[in-house]
Amino acid sequence: MNFRFGKIDKKHVEDRILKSYKTLKCCGKAQKEFKNSLFICYARPVESEGEAKAFIKMIKELHKDANHNVSAYFVKEGNSFALKYEDDGEPAGSSGKPIFKLLESKEIRNAVVVVARYFGGIKLGLGGLSRAYRDTALSAIEEAGIAEVSEQVRFRVRMGYAESQKVRNLIGKYGIIREEIYSDTVEFILPVKTELEDDFVKKIKDLTKNKVEIERL
Numbered sequence: 001m002n003f004r005f006g007k008i009d010k011k012h013v014e015d016r017i018l019k020s021y022k023t024l025k026c027c028g029k030a031q032k033e034f035k036n037s038l039f040i041c042y043a044r045p046v047e048s049e050g051e052a053k054a055f056i057k058m059i060k061e062l063h064k065d066a067n068h069n070v071s072a073y074f075v076k077e078g079n080s081f082a083l084k085y086e087d088d089g090e091p092a093g094s095s096g097k098p099i100f101k102l103l104e105s106k107e108i109r110n111a112v113v114v115v116a117r118y119f120g121g122i123k124l125g126l127g128g129l130s131r132a133y134r135d136t137a138l139s140a141i142e143e144a145g146i147a148e149v150s151e152q153v154r155f156r157v158r159m160g161y162a163e164s165q166k167v168r169n170l171i172g173k174y175g176i177i178r179e180e181i182y183s184d185t186v187e188f189i190l191p192v193k194t195e196l197e198d199d200f201v202k203k204i205k206d207l208t209k210n211k212v213e214i215e216r217l
Contacts, residue, residue, distance in 0.1 A: 020150040020195070021076065021109040028144025034132040036120025040066075041140035043113045049075045049082035052112040056086075063116035070133060072100035073112035081109075090117075094126050098134040108146065113137050152191040154217040155200070159186055163208045170207055174200050189217070 024045040031040045042059055046052045052073040060069045072085035085096030099113050115133050124132055152175075159167055164186040171177055174192050181187035192200050201214055 020148060020193075022107050022146050023110045023149055024108065024141065025145035025147045028140040028142070030136055030139030030143055032132070032136045032139065033120075034128065035122040035124055037122070037124065037132070038118040038120065039115055039132055039136040040118075041113065041115040041136040043111065043137065043140040043144050045144075046073070046075060046110055046112050048077055049073070051075075052082075055112050056114055059114040059116065065118075066116040067119040068095070068117040069114060070095040070099065070117065071112065071114040072096050072103060072137075074100070074103050074109050075112075076109045090129065091126060094129045095133045098130045099137045102134055102137055102141070106141070106146070108141070110149075111141075113140065151194040153194055153197055154189065154191050156213075156215040156217055157188045157190070157204065158213040158215075159208060159211060161186055163211055164188075166207060167204065167212065170203060 024043060027042070027044040029040070029042050031038070033039070040063065042055075044055060046055065052075055056069075056071045056073075059071075063069055068088045068090050070086060070088050070090060074083045075081060083100070085100040087094065087096045090096075095115070095117075099115065103109075103111060103113065115136055117133075157167060157171075167188065168177070171188060171190060174196055175190045177188045177190045179187075179189040181189075204212055204214060
């Protein structure tokens with residue numbers, strides 16, 4: 001079996017990664033027919049590259065009788081990312097790339113898309129092939145729905161009892177305390193949106209005149 005993997009300018013993509021991003025709400029499926037060829041697409045959100053690869057493997061097994069199982073994914077984990085598209089024997093750039101470009105243009109991250117094609121005997125040409133894969137993928141993405149996600153970082157804030165109430169009041173403007181620990185000091189553990197991280201740390205230190213310990217978890 002002949003696999004073709006797309007070459008992607010990772011630096012260009014990395015520059016476009018935002019601290020908040022869009023992903024799929026849930027799994028989506030779509031089926032379309034173009035000149036007797038059947039295209040079946042599956043799209044779903046993922047949390048890791050391993051999860052994306054496992055999903056692709058599962059769909060390939062489900063449609064092992066298909067002529068092609070074309071895929072694309074874009075996964076961001078922390079400050080690293082993984083992205084790839086695969087033509088699976090289709091002409092280079094005709095199938096996996098249009099799907100990836102769709103994810104890119106809609107700024108969808110942490111998602112994988114797989115399209116199984118059953119050839120119907122009529123060639124579609126490069127343009128027709130690209131449109132068929134893209135349109136089927138688009139329908140599956142629309143079925144899944146798109147959600148906005150804000151990336152977060154977890155903090156541990158440790159202070160004396162005297163500062164705890166005013167720190168608690170300030171935290172209410174940035175997030176929700178997930179855990180509280182009381183001993184000879186008070187500890188709050190909470191998530192904060194990544195884009196608010198610097199402002200949060202500065203405000204806490206200013207408010208307490210540096211009488212707190214802040215640890216990024």
